[in-house]
Amino acid sequence: MAGKNLTIRDIAKLAGVSNASVSRALTGSCGISEKTRKHVLKICERERYTANSIARSLAVRKTRLLGCIVGSVDNPYMGQLACQIELYARHKGYNLILCNSTNKEEHEVQLMELLLGRQVDGIIITPTSRASYTALEHFLARIPVVVIGNTITNLRYNHVTVDNFKGTFLGAEYLVSLGHRSIAYVGYRSESYTHRLRAQGYQSVCETHGVKSLLIENKEAASSIERGYALAKELFSGPFPYTAIFAATDTTALGVMQAADEAGIAIPGDLSLIGFDNISYCALPRINLTTIEQPFSAIAASAVNMLIGTIESPQEGYAQMVLEPSLIKRGTCAAV
Amino acid sequence: MAGKNLTIRDIAKLAGVSNASVSRALTGSCGISEKTRKHVLKICERERYTANSIARSLAVRKTRLLGCIVGSVDNPYMGQLACQIELYARHKGYNLILCNSTNKEEHEVQLMELLLGRQVDGIIITPTSRASYTALEHFLARIPVVVIGNTITNLRYNHVTVDNFKGTFLGAEYLVSLGHRSIAYVGYRSESYTHRLRAQGYQSVCETHGVKSLLIENKEAASSIERGYALAKELFSGPFPYTAIFAATDTTALGVMQAADEAGIAIPGDLSLIGFDNISYCALPRINLTTIEQPFSAIAASAVNMLIGTIESPQEGYAQMVLEPSLIKRGTCAAV
DNA sequence: GTGAAAGCGCTAACAC
């Protein structure tokens, strides 16, 4: 806060009107003649006056500031999401205080507290773990929140998510259409609802088509290239009678790819591989991963709209928005 | 802003003291007995009271809010940087309003204006282009700013950057130590000071060791995989008597890699390749790009420290901080 | 050590 800035009174004096008129001109409210509004605005322009939004926020008890808690924006998934959220929120007249929880629930709680103190009008959060939700619980009564992604069953808060079942369904159907009769699913995390839905989509297709299936579980708390690699390495160490792998996430797929490369398994020659999320890594040369896309900008827009909606007209209950995923065909899947 | 929150007066009433005492207890200022401070703090705890930082900001005329303008956090370079900045700033008691300029100068100006109105205490910006600086000019007198990265000569503002000359110097020396006697440099952008320094580091090594060199220029306004690809494709279409390529940026290197793959040029068998930045893409399986690392967290910490420094004790002149890059050996360079 | 009161810069009744 620069300090030596002009105030509304200074402008009022310069314009020869009252500060109320200046305020009216600035906020675009009625009860002021077009003539004086023009006049005041001109003076503001000339003096390079920018209204102090802190004072305004205090007066109207709204900051038009949104809190955004993500795991970590250096993760490509979060980066893509956060970028879209910021852009869309700004488009709607809101700015973002961005916070990285570094995937720690205790940080999430601290951050909610902090954002509350900052008087943000609402919060968008991508929870780290199941425990995040119990922490969230405390804040829901105090401030509008929307959750992106849903890792628990029966989430009774505002949230937006992709249709995870549909995503793996789409992908598995694609593999089947390519002639695959045996598809393994790698990286399933049983505590995650997202993962359960994804596994169900895959399994449903396998059942319908009588495709041989296999669910390889990831017992760790998160998906990563390293986990995908470890899981696949184990898998490839014995006989592996599958022609395709559906990875629970893109990062998992990347790990699988690495293990396959090391094991001399050609992709897509010997093995088709498909991921989920369409993070920016997928489109890279040499990677070129076929995957299921999360519509980041639609997710961002829906989340922001939902949040602003509940900010501007608070209501009991909650909303849920499920967006369509789509298949992105690249180079890692081939006909058998 | 929730609205129905408790105020300092409510706490004062509950604690049986004046609001001044509550304020003193909360801000940790002196002039209050340890006894009443404890008492007040206990009440605050019990009532889950969080001070309204908007009101505080207005009173003290400081927001402890930093503006951060980046090209776009969905870009891995920006994402890594922004994440570190946020983390470090928070550690120092500041929060971040993050804005993506989408690499447009006119947006940068609008965002500076917006952040000024938001009363942020200072701004960290990674300018998009040379024109950004002339836009910045207007704001320097009004608010503390630090620039990350330096794309113009004689930048007379606070800024922190990596030692670009040193970076390519290190990389080129490494290639020479591997026995390379002909190294091409791809993706040079002559209008960028950063690029000029990088090219100089490379050329200096080539001259000292009598290494055959070649500077391939990128005439576009930015580096990208696509540009690297186009440049390299052109390069590989004729005779190419070089055993190594130094790419001006990692993204450029990725494009070169793609072109080499298509041309049947083995990396590092036929051609060694080195990039610059160490964005997250480099460590991916199949990519495994040897590169020069920008110390993201050191850059972030320096920038934040520099900014907070000038916020808390404003002074004429400007500071500059040049950080050490380092060589990250991965799989794309080999002895000839 | 504690409390009363005057702002911080703005908005929004309420008069005129």
Place this chain on the structure above:
DNA sequence: GTGTTAGCGCTTTCAC
């Protein structure tokens, strides 16, 4: 249509 004034919730002199 315009101006006056009382807050918004906090900090900070200044008395006591």
